[in-house]
Amino acid sequence: MKRIYVKEEWCLGCRLCEYNCAFANSGMTDMVKALRGKEIHPRIQVETDADGITYAVSCRHCTDPICVKSCIAGAISKKDGVIEIDHSKCVGCLTCVLVCPYGCVVEDEGGAAQKCELCMKNTCGAPACVKGCPNGAIVYEERGEAE
Amino acid sequence: MKQYVIIGNGAAAAGCIEGIRAVDTAGSITVISAEQHPVYCRPLISYYLQHKTDLQRMRYRSETFYADNHVSVAFGRTAIEISADTKEITLDSGEIIAYDALCVCTGSSPFVPPMQGLETVEKQFAFMTVDDALAIEQAVTPESNVLIIGAGLIGLKCAEGLHGRAGSITVCDLAPRVLSSILDDKCAAMMQKHLEANGIRFLLGTSAKEFRGSKAVMQSGETVDFDVLVLAVGVRANTALVKNAGGDVNRGILTDDACKTSLPDVYAAGDCTEYHDISSDSVKVMALMPNAYMQGHTAGVNMAGGAAVFDNAIPMNSIGFFGLHCHTAGTQPDGCEMYEEADETHIKRLFVKNDRLTGFMLIGHMHRTGIYTALIRNQTPLSSVDFARLRIEPQLAAMGADYREHVLKGAV
Numbered sequence: 001m002k003r004i005y006v007k008e009e010w011c012l013g014c015r016l017c018e019y020n021c022a023f024a025n026s027g028m029t030d031m032v033k034a035l036r037g038k039e040i041h042p043r044i045q046v047e048t049d050a051d052g053i054t055y056a057v058s059c060r061h062c063t064d065p066i067c068v069k070s071c072i073a074g075a076i077s078k079k080d081g082v083i084e085i086d087h088s089k090c091v092g093c094l095t096c097v098l099v100c101p102y103g104c105v106v107e108d109e110g111g112a113a114q115k116c117e118l119c120m121k122n123t124c125g126a127p128a129c130v131k132g133c134p135n136g137a138i139v140y141e142e143r144g145e146a147e
Numbered sequence: 148m149k150q151y152v153i154i155g156n157g158a159a160a161a162g163c164i165e166g167i168r169a170v171d172t173a174g175s176i177t178v179i180s181a182e183q184h185p186v187y188c189r190p191l192i193s194y195y196l197q198h199k200t201d202l203q204r205m206r207y208r209s210e211t212f213y214a215d216n217h218v219s220v221a222f223g224r225t226a227i228e229i230s231a232d233t234k235e236i237t238l239d240s241g242e243i244i245a246y247d248a249l250c251v252c253t254g255s256s257p258f259v260p261p262m263q264g265l266e267t268v269e270k271q272f273a274f275m276t277v278d279d280a281l282a283i284e285q286a287v288t289p290e291s292n293v294l295i296i297g298a299g300l301i302g303l304k305c306a307e308g309l310h311g312r313a314g315s316i317t318v319c320d321l322a323p324r325v326l327s328s329i330l331d332d333k334c335a336a337m338m339q340k341h342l343e344a345n346g347i348r349f350l351l352g353t354s355a356k357e358f359r360g361s362k363a364v365m366q367s368g369e370t371v372d373f374d375v376l377v378l379a380v381g382v383r384a385n386t387a388l389v390k391n392a393g394g395d396v397n398r399g400i401l402t403d404d405a406c407k408t409s410l411p412d413v414y415a416a417g418d419c420t421e422y423h424d425i426s427s428d429s430v431k432v433m434a435l436m437p438n439a440y441m442q443g444h445t446a447g448v449n450m451a452g453g454a455a456v457f458d459n460a461i462p463m464n465s466i467g468f469f470g471l472h473c474h475t476a477g478t479q480p481d482g483c484e485m486y487e488e489a490d491e492t493h494i495k496r497l498f499v500k501n502d503r504l505t506g507f508m509l510i511g512h513m514h515r516t517g518i519y520t521a522l523i524r525n526q527t528p529l530s531s532v533d534f535a536r537l538r539i540e541p542q543l544a545a546m547g548a549d550y551r552e553h554v555l556k557g558a559v
Binding site: 098 | 158162188190191194199200204205206207208436437440441444463464465466467470472474476513514515516517518520521524525533536541542543544545548551554555556557558559
């Protein structure tokens with residue numbers, strides 16, 4: 001399946017992906033209104049290592065996802081390879097945050113769990129982090145791994 | 148065609164069904180469900196009382212789950228005997244069901260210590276099932292004074308659930324602190340303060356020694372007037388079926404990494420079992436829903452002829468009260484070193500021994516905690532990562548370039 005991959009040699013560390021992610025999932029049409037003066041809660045995190053190398057981390061859509069197995073609300077499932085959260089069922093217990101080995105499930109502004117769902121449930125159509133990356137450092141592609 | 152039988156209908160049973168069907172789509176599966184409900188999210192009963200979910204959304208799986216997986220469920224039935232020699236179980240109805248592979252997912256039952264005069268209490272409840280929650284909902288009015296015996300996970304979630312529904316809520320526990328099974332003194336004190344700020348009253352280091360109708364006499368001599376009593380002292384694993392069949396049990400049913408019991412073709416999963424905790428290298432009852440699912444899934448795969456192991460179990464809890472969250476995992480061994488951060492609104496305590504993270508307690512700030520949990524679960528040598536950075540903030544950046552490449556450049 002297609003997944004999001006990063007090319008850290010191209011990452012500028014500008015964090016635009018975090019803003020594009022927060023905007024794409026805000027449900028709003030104006031980026032300024034959606035984000036200005038607000039603490040953003042993106043589903044992708046830019047990290048910087050000890051050598052100053054930057055790259056973005058988002059859900060790996062694991063082949064054997066421990067978040068799905070651990071969800072006490074039956075709210076996380078895998079459909080056609082994409083791991084998604086049913087927000088009507090999530091009660092915000094954050095067990096998924098406790099078990100995700102890559103730190104890719106995070107709290108949303110209301111205290112419930114959220115994670116990258118490849119922009120399949122918003123109006124963006126394709127991952128906003130990929131579309132908006134100014135240096136092509138985030139790609140959405142098939143790498144042919146066994147599922 | 149193989150015949151699979153599962154005794155119990157909770158998360159472990161659901162995991163078992165999905166594990167079997169990952170390998171064998173043809174065999175028959177029969178589930179024996181004491182409760183009349185399809186599998187539901189047991190820990191959500193407190194969220195139900197808080198109006199944060201409802202009976203429909205509390206279902207653990209879709210309405211077509213049993214049909215999709217070709218499972219037949221005997222609702223309202225309990226198994227009373229396992230005959231390991233003839234590979235049959237007997238139900239309370241007298242019906243006998245043969246199995247090729249059996250999974251025991253019988254869960255646990257509330258433990259009620261002998262307390263004088265308990266029979267004089269008119270409205271008394273456990274808080275383990277959705278039926279308990281519905282009964283409590285019926286019994287509690289805005290004028291009710293609720294007394295909860297037990298300041299553990301179940302008692303405190305019940306207290307939170309009843310907040311706003313009852314006139315007053317008092318929680319007592321023999322232990323000197325709240326959540327004594329998962330928090331140390333300092334962390335427990337922070338949580339207690341927050342609960343008290345939300346109107347929960349505590350009587351700690353004491354419990355009820357006698358009940359007289361609607362009055363409890365504490366060991367300390369104090370009396371508490373109440374209308375509704377919730378008994379949340381503790382739970383006991385339901386081991387009798389396996390024990391009576393000659394299987395090995397201790398405090399729970401003993402299972403190996405394949406989730407097998409000592410009886411041939413009999414597996415067990417969930418709160419009825421005890422199993423290996425790699426963080427403390429000891430065998431214990433870890434009654435945790437995520438582990439129950441993973442045990443059930445492992446058992447199911449193996450029952451159907453696959454090869455699965457659950458060999459990295461650790462205790463872990465994610466629990467919050469009135470907006471203050473807490474994550475704990477692993478163990479705090481004797482002689483460990485502790486890394487600590489603490490202020491008014493959060494605590495982080497990481498426990499390190501022999502170059503490994505063995506456990507942690509976090510309150511108030513829950514960002515990317517799973518990176519810590521993975522260090523415990525994978526028993527990662529801390530000398531192989533940049534722990535000086537990791538302990539400040541969980542991040543893949545401190546895990547080494549090879550690990551990062553493995554995680555971010557291919558499927559994991």
